[in-house]
Amino acid sequence: MKWTKDHLYNGFFLILIAVLSTKPGKVFFTRLLAMGPTVIEQSEQKYTGDMHWELIGLNTPNFRWEQAKGEVVFVNFWATWCPPCVAELPSIHQLYLVYNKKVKFVFVNGQSWPEIQGFFKEQNIDLPSFQQGSPTPEILQTQRIPRTFVIDRNGNIVIDEEGAVNWYSESFRKLLDELITQ
Template sequence: MKSFLKKHWSNILFVAFLALLIFPQTRMPIQVFVQRIISFSPSEKAEAERETLHDYDWSLQQLTAEGVNFSQSQGKVTIVNFWATWCPPCVAEMPSFQKLYDTYGDQVDFYFVTSEKSEKVEKFMEKNGYTLPIFLQTFEAPKKLESFVLPTTYLISKTGEIVIDEQGAADWNSEKMRKLLDQLLGE
C-alpha cells in the first residue's frame, strides 16, 4: 500500500482536487481564489477605439428600493459594474472594488448592477462587509453599456468616453487604475 501511495500521490491529489470542484460548497471558494491570483489591472482602451456614451437615460432601483436615473451621472467620472453573487470572477474582484470605493466613493459615481433578488444581494453584502452602492436592473442598460458577460465593468469619463470596457475579473485597486482615475478626475 505504501509503495502504491508513493507511486501515485500526484494522481491522488489531482483526483481529490477535482472532487472538491464538483461540490458547490468547495467549488466557489476555489474558483474565487484562482480568479484573485490571475487578476490584473484593467486595460484602458486606446483613445481611437473609445466610444462615447450619449444615452444616459436608464432607470435603476437602489438596493434600498429608491429609484434613480443614471442621467444623474452625466458629466461625472463613473464606474458601472455588472455582477452577480453566484459568479466567481464577480466575487473575486469585489474586495478590490471595495478598496477603490473607500478611496474614491465621494468623487466617482459607482454603480454595481445586478439582476438578482434584493434579499440575496443584501445577505451577500452583509456577510462580506461590503458597502458598495448596489442597484437592481429593472430596465435595459443603454446600448453602449449592454453586456452578456459577468462581470463586465465600464469606466466612463466626464465627457462620456468609455475609457475601460473590461470583461472578467480585474484588480480594480491597482496603482495604474488609481492614476487613471486621478487623471480623469483632473480633466
C-alpha cells in the same frame, strides 16, 4: 502500495480539481490570477452619448444616467452566485471606500435585495446596488458577468472589462486620479 512520483502528481491534480470545483476554490484562484484592467486606446473608445437609463436603488436612491453627466462613472454588472464577481469584490470595495466621493459607482444586479443584503453582510461590504428600471442601453449590454465599464467625464468608455479584475491595482488608481482631474 508504494507511492511513486506519478501517484503524488495524480493525487495533487485530483485535489486541485476538487478544490476548483467548489465556489470558494474558484473564487480563490480567480482572485489569485486577476490582473489590473486594460485601458482602451483613445481612438477605439466608444461614446455613450445621451443615454436614457434608469436604475432602481436597492440600498441607495434611484439613479438616472443624466445625473452622471460630467462625472467619472464605474458601472459593474455582477451577481452573488458568480465566482469571478465574488473574486473581484474585495478590490472593488477597497476602491469604493477610497473613491466614492469622487466617482459615481453603479452596481447592477438582477437579484432580490434580501439576497444581496445577506451576501453583503456575510462579506462585510456595502456597495450602492441597483436593479434595472429601464432596459440597459445597447452600448452597455452584456451577456457575461462580471462586466465593468469605466466612463470618463466626457462620456467615453475608457475601460470595458469582462471577468475578474484587480480594481485596486496601483495603475488603475493612477488612471482614476487622472480621469477625476481632467
